[in-house]
Amino acid sequence: MNSFKEENYLKAIYQLGVIDKENVVSATHLANWLFLKPPTVLEKLNSLVNKGLIKYDKTGGAKLTKKGYEIAINIVRRHRIWETYLYKQLNFSWSEVHEIAEQLEHVNSDKLIDKIYSILGNPEFDPHGDPIPNKQGIVPKSDRRPLSKSIKGCVCVVLGVSHDNEVFLNYLSDLNIALNDKLIVEQIISYDESIRLTNQKNEFILISAKAAEQLLVACLKPSCKCKIEI
Amino acid sequence: MNSFKEENYLKAIYQLGVIDKENVVSATHLANWLFLKPPTVLEKLNSLVNKGLIKYDKTGGAKLTKKGYEIAINIVRRHRIWETYLYKQLNFSWSEVHEIAEQLEHVNSDKLIDKIYSILGNPEFDPHGDPIPNKQGIVPKSDRRPLSKSIKGCVCVVLGVSHDNEVFLNYLSDLNIALNDKLIVEQIISYDESIRLTNQKNEFILISAKAAEQLLVACLKPSCKCKIEI
DNA sequence: ATAAGTTATTAGGGTATCCTAATAATAAAA
DNA sequence: TTTTATTATTAGGATACCCTAATAACTTAT
Structure with a gap:
């Protein structure tokens, strides 16, 4: 501290x-x-x-340096574990956890972190969809990428946001988009690159290009063309 | 922070x-x-x-001042709530909680404290037996006092320690004395003021005068003579 | 290639915390 | 009461962290 x-x-x-x-x-x-x-x-x-x-x-x-990385990644680890704990165990909302975790991450007790991590079932990702580094500082990989990289027909699951910003998180709430939601890309409007989606309840959602760049998803269709890098 | x-x-x-x-x-x-x-x-x-x-x-x-008291009592409140949370929800031992709570007490989020306090069922005392001030800064009263003030025949419940010191807490563990234990005062040895006790399992425990001064108890016998102040 | 604009760095200053050493004020003892 | 010991305070210095203003080193556009 x-x-x-x-x-x-x-x-x-x-x-x-x-x-x-x-x-x-x-x-x-x-x-x-x-x-x-x-x-x-x-x-x-x-x-x-x-x-x-x-x-x-x-x-x-x-x-x-190696020494610096170890400290940094440990703070990132603590931050994401606390975020997950606040969200899952203490019922904080997605947009509230970041600020509190910014403080809790500096509490220096490995035993405390180990304990809450194990209570959470040793998760690999936090509620923002960010990977939780393990104790050795290794960061789990995922194929999360901005929604803006999706193509028509993609079946996306919401994994997180690229910048941790309360305004944006609230914006998503208003759009009725939440973590782990499944979204289908119906149409990409060429005029302004905004994206028309449907959610699980078959409701239409229109999301701007800017927001689509900040919303991180993974495409669930195993061999979707969106995965082909050009 | x-x-x-x-x-x-x-x-x-x-x-x-x-x-x-x-x-x-x-x-x-x-x-x-x-x-x-x-x-x-x-x-x-x-x-x-x-x-x-x-x-x-x-x-x-x-x-x-009033303003200073409000800040101080709020930190004390947070400290004792965190101690209780660490002890009861996260299974830390009695002697471990203090050091971690020293850090957690400075995390500034009323909502977080309210949440864990409510999870704990709004307790009035922490695992050391110290009263938890309420949000208005009012400190619950109890008739806890040092074991050394007890007399032969007292039926005491262990409520805490007067000074938060890991060595002493471990000493109590070794003596097989834990929070909320019921102890009967069998004999006060006049030679050195040490006290012979029996616990719930009918085991004998001998505790020194020094330790008895630091161990806080309440006498459960409603009209025990120990309560008469001279 | 040079003027204009950026970016990086140095110089110097302020406040908060911490210290040691010296002095002032008070209490205790002879 | 005077000396001695203790306690309170001041003086002055170090480090961490933050700033503005000035300079140096680069880019970029003309």
Whole structure:
């Protein structure tokens, strides 16, 4: 709990490294993400370099060392386990869990995490659909991808969202889209790339291209053409 | 979670105020309790005065204002609710819960506390036997007192310990004494004030005067002479 | 290739926490 | 009462974390 700040830096470097594979994790990039100013971040990055938790050079940006990765992935693990616990055991809503997990992830007790993880039945994915790293820091794989990559006829299951943002989660609630829902892609409207879906209750849902990029799904049809990469 | 430090100061002032009613909560006293040095504490006390959370003068020491009391008692409430949750729902042992609750008490989510409190059935006492303040900051009363105040023939139920110390809790485990155990005072040995007890299984237990001072019990015999204050 | 715009870094400053060492105030003992 | 011991406070310094303003190093567009 004392390494609160440091943990958040390492987690952010991990997250930005995963999300923007193209982009380098620069001090400015991190500063925006953490709502801080670049000099503040740079200062901290230097101290993380000194502690052997990251490597940093201005062209390649910040990269976690093995030691840094272990800390970061452990925080991510704790976060996702807490989210799952809050959602499944304590009946919090999908949009509420993130903020509380941001705090709980810094509670330092392996035994506590092990306990709630085992109560949950050692799940591989959290309620947002994000994979829960195991104790060795290995992240389970899934074929989740944005709904926007789907084609007409896809049978999709909702696995999560790409950015953890309460506004978007509430937007989905309003659209009547929830985690694990099965959605069929009826039509992709070429004019604005919005997508017409039907849900299990055979209701029509129209989702914008922007939202479709943030909604993560997996296609359940075993050999659907959507899976062919060009 | 940002007010971590401040919350711990206020909690400490509350706790020392309760434990040592005679003694004033001085900067030095607090410094020892918090493992800090007096100037450090004094500096913080001045800032708490400025924030209107305490009053301080060197003769009377630190005293919580209404505003300060509300924060302190809320942290105490969270601590004891988490202890109870860890003990009852997550099967942690009596001696493990304190350290984890020290962290969890700073997680800022009323909804989370309300939820686990209600899962526990809104208990009035935590596993150490300490009263759980209600949302209004009112602390339930009980007639718990040290075992050392008992007399021969008392039928005592174990409600807690006066100081939260893992060594002592383990010592009690070794003596085969657990929370809520019923103990009968068979004999008080005048030589060294140690106490001979029998437990529910009719086993004999010998407890030292020192330990008896730290073990908190209530006498179950309605009009037992132990209750007469001289 | 150069001006204009970005991005990275340095310089310097503020607050919060923590410390040691020195001094002031108080209490206890001779 | 004076000395001694204890306690409270001030002075001054270190580190962590945050900032703005200025400079240096790059890109990009003309």
